[in-house]
Amino acid sequence: MGKTVAEKIFSGKCGKEFRAGEVVMAPVDGAMIHDITGPLAINVFKEMGGKKVFDPKKIIMLFDHQIPADSIAAAENHVMMRNFAKEQDIFNYDLKEGVCHQVVPEKGRVKPGDIVVGSDSHTCAYGALGAFSTGIGSTDMAFVLKFGALYFRIPESIKVEVSGSFQRRVGPKDLILGLAGDIGADGATYKCLEFCGQTFAEMDMSGRMTCSNMAIEMGAKAGIVPPDRVTWEYLKNRCETEPFLLNADEDAVYFEKRSCNISSLEPKIAVPHNVDNVVDVSEVAGRKVDQVFIGSCTNGRYEDFKEAAEVLGNDKFSNDVRVIIVPASKDEYLKCLKGGLIELFVEAGALVEAPCCGPCMGGMFGLLAPGEVSLSTSNRNFRGRQGSTEAEVYLSSPATAAASAITGVITDPREV
Numbered sequence: 001m002g003k004t005v006a007e008k009i010f011s012g013k014c015g016k017e018f019r020a021g022e023v024v025m026a027p028v029d030g031a032m033i034h035d036i037t038g039p040l041a042i043n044v045f046k047e048m049g050g051k052k053v054f055d056p057k058k059i060i061m062l063f064d065h066q067i068p069a070d071s072i073a074a075a076e077n078h079v080m081m082r083n084f085a086k087e088q089d090i091f092n093y094d095l096k097e098g099v100c101h102q103v104v105p106e107k108g109r110v111k112p113g114d115i116v117v118g119s120d121s122h123t124c125a126y127g128a129l130g131a132f133s134t135g136i137g138s139t140d141m142a143f144v145l146k147f148g149a150l151y152f153r154i155p156e157s158i159k160v161e162v163s164g165s166f167q168r169r170v171g172p173k174d175l176i177l178g179l180a181g182d183i184g185a186d187g188a189t190y191k192c193l194e195f196c197g198q199t200f201a202e203m204d205m206s207g208r209m210t211c212s213n214m215a216i217e218m219g220a221k222a223g224i225v226p227p228d229r230v231t232w233e234y235l236k237n238r239c240e241t242e243p244f245l246l247n248a249d250e251d252a253v254y255f256e257k258r259s260c261n262i263s264s265l266e267p268k269i270a271v272p273h274n275v276d277n278v279v280d281v282s283e284v285a286g287r288k289v290d291q292v293f294i295g296s297c298t299n300g301r302y303e304d305f306k307e308a309a310e311v312l313g314n315d316k317f318s319n320d321v322r323v324i325i326v327p328a329s330k331d332e333y334l335k336c337l338k339g340g341l342i343e344l345f346v347e348a349g350a351l352v353e354a355p356c357c358g359p360c361m362g363g364m365f366g367l368l369a370p371g372e373v374s375l376s377t378s379n380r381n382f383r384g385r386q387g388s389t390e391a392e393v394y395l396s397s398p399a400t401a402a403a404s405a406i407t408g409v410i411t412d413p414r415e416v
């Protein structure tokens with residue numbers, strides 16, 4: 001009986017043949033903590049009698065949710081984490097690099113076959129690199145900081161085979177929103193989504209990151225794209241690793257197999273207040289928007305901004321819309337800067353902010369008033385996610401966000 005990718009990763013790391021459903025204590029290759037969840041993990045680590053972390057080189061520390069500190073409490077958290085980093089000899093990216101899920105892959109801190117945990121739900125994003133990565137709670141993280149391992153129940157997998165090529169101005173975000181709509185917010189609970197097929201083979205790393213990032217929005221434990229040429233190319237100058245194969249076996253056993261063809265996929269949008277409330281953009285076209293946010297760990301890369309810029313062309317953003325653009329990392333920011341995109345967006349009327357989570361979680365800035373509508377390229381549209389519980393958040397691709405920011409109403413990007 002063959003194995004899924006998740007079964008292969010756990011078997012490989014634990015040095016024994018394991019199957020879905022089994023519970024294992026697995027070593028972790030990387031553990032990410034950020035400014036919101038890090039302090040609790042550190043406090044619990046100390047309460048547990050933790051003196052030295054298991055391996056400072058495997059701990060990835062950075063600040064992205066509340067930077068520069070937006071409250072005294074945030075500033076205190078930062079100080080506490082900085083002190084911990086010094087005391088434990090952990091390299092701290094601090095607030096200089098950007099959003100965790102962009103920075104971890106960018107800095108080569110995750111590679112195919114790794115088991116990586118992060119105290120953030122979208123840690124599943126690194127599945128784009130062929131790793132088994134998942135979000136864990138801060139108390140589990142305290143255990144990981146001390147022991148470098150964690151109990152996992154190896155998940156069953158759902159094979160998602162996608163074929164076909166995207167139409168103009170339709171892309172990975174539309175695909176993953178469509179899948180969230182089909183699978184549902186709890187349709188993949190504790191499963192591993194195994195993404196494969198022609199569409200994924202042809203997708204760049206940025207698009208894969210968008211898809212893996214949103215696995216948790218279907219309840220999935222992980223969302224893996226098996227490593228291939230695109231993966232090794234991405235990692236070439238980021239970390240020391242040699243290409244190897246990590247595909248599922250032909251006769252692997254799945255919880256479920258899904259397949260779809262995206263050749264006629266329409267631009268998708270998640271309407272308030274759930275991520276699986278997905279419709280074609282044309283169904284809600286014409287609704288007024290007050291704010292458009294292009295950024296986040298889901299869609300804050302150069303490729304996303306390029307997509308938005310192509311829709312924008314020589315146009316300007318509507319005067320009635322606040323357009324907030326936030327590259328997900330310093331590297332992505334610099335690519336945009338060198339590519340002339342920052343100037344283009346600023347001239348068109350956008351507010352371009354330095355790399356951070358931005359208005360995604362509604363904590364730092366860009367909050368909505370009651371009755372206001374936001375269109376966001378991020379991953380969650382829960383009630384109150386970006387400010388008032390009486391506001392509405394829609395989720396879309398960068399192309400749809402840019403088209404709507406120009407017209408001031410939800411707009412199908414193929415019409416601009």
Ligand SMILES: CC(C)[C@H](C(=O)O)[C@@H](O)C(=O)O
Pocket residue numbers: 036037065119120121122135361
């Ligand atoms: C703050 C953090 C715990 C949270 C998460 O886990 O996802 C945040 O990043 C989010 O996107 O809601």
Ligand code: SF4
Pocket residue numbers: 065099100101120122296297298356357358360361378379
């Ligand atoms: S950008 Fe949004 S989804 Fe991503 S880590 Fe930050 S708050 Fe969470």
